[in-house]
Amino acid sequence: MNILQKYIKESLWIIFISIFLPLFSIASVVFLIKLATYTAVIQLSLWEMAKLFFFIVPELLFYTLPISFFVAATLTLFKLSNDNEIVVLFALGIHPKLILKTLFTPALFLSTILLFNFFVLFPHAKVLSSNFISYKKSEAKFNLSASEFGHKFGEWLLYIGKDNGNETYSDVILFNKNQEEEVLIGAKKAEIINESGILRLKLSSGEGYSYSKEKFTQIDFETMYINNTMQTDLHKYKTPMEYWLPETASKKRTRMLITDILFSIFPVLSLFLIASIGIVHARHQKGKVYLFLFSGILIYDTLALVLQPALSFYTIPVLIIGWTVATYIIYQKYIVSKF
Numbered sequence: 001m002n003i004l005q006k007y008i009k010e011s012l013w014i015i016f017i018s019i020f021l022p023l024f025s026i027a028s029v030v031f032l033i034k035l036a037t038y039t040a041v042i043q044l045s046l047w048e049m050a051k052l053f054f055f056i057v058p059e060l061l062f063y064t065l066p067i068s069f070f071v072a073a074t075l076t077l078f079k080l081s082n083d084n085e086i087v088v089l090f091a092l093g094i095h096p097k098l099i100l101k102t103l104f105t106p107a108l109f110l111s112t113i114l115l116f117n118f119f120v121l122f123p124h125a126k127v128l129s130s131n132f133i134s135y136k137k138s139e140a141k142f143n144l145s146a147s148e149f150g151h152k153f154g155e156w157l158l159y160i161g162k163d164n165g166n167e168t169y170s171d172v173i174l175f176n177k178n179q180e181e182e183v184l185i186g187a188k189k190a191e192i193i194n195e196s197g198i199l200r201l202k203l204s205s206g207e208g209y210s211y212s213k214e215k216f217t218q219i220d221f222e223t224m225y226i227n228n229t230m231q232t233d234l235h236k237y238k239t240p241m242e243y244w245l246p247e248t249a250s251k252k253r254t255r256m257l258i259t260d261i262l263f264s265i266f267p268v269l270s271l272f273l274i275a276s277i278g279i280v281h282a283r284h285q286k287g288k289v290y291l292f293l294f295s296g297i298l299i300y301d302t303l304a305l306v307l308q309p310a311l312s313f314y315t316i317p318v319l320i321i322g323w324t325v326a327t328y329i330i331y332q333k334y335i336v337s338k339f
Contacts, residue, residue: 016072077278
């Protein structure tokens, strides 16, 4: 029995890799194209593009792994059926439940990985990616250079006399006008500083003037900071539970939590369906395998999405029980009764 189970698992692994790698590559190209659209707004180096891609790897794995397993497991049994090996096994008295038992271990292992992936890794990667993009967008607003034209710096108009490189400038003038007063600041040197996502301007050796209808004020300074002019919108969370179930309820995040739980346990729940589709009489059912593969994935995903508005979190037990019972009936009717 151990030799038989090892043989089935080795066949499953070979087919799984041959399906997963192309599927992961295609999904990666799609996401890289999406990432490339950010370059229209912000400047990204090759390393920064690689960093953003690394942030979306958990999401790519989450959507490609369960589909790859379902297809690979079904095609593994179909290959055994097509080579008449399944017929030989059943003729030797092997019950179909041994095949299910063999597939249960990798299915359970994969579902565990998927649950950890979406519940723990996904929030962390999502927040890092969002904060990185927000930071780069804020940084892009500081694309300052010396010219005869001024720059918009938050609520200030900024003129730069000389660009020294390394985000330092000389002969800087800032002007701010509101309804009550006007402020004019001149500095010999300016430097861009980023602290925890907050970008600000450090002015050195300068003087400032503010004037209104009532008064005129003049100051000299050695160092001045223009604070909080462009603050990066950073997201923070302490635990995965805090991300998925925040104090302020989010319908979108709740729907995602329910859907991801159901997608994570799909490999385990689909075992009866895998056996029902993969174990066939090669001469009579050969052309229907791929249709049933596509239909099984489509029906499960559709039910996971459609039932949520009406059932909310009850979607999870309802779909688990309903899907298991339905696929078990199919398994009993088309596999156990015949083999």
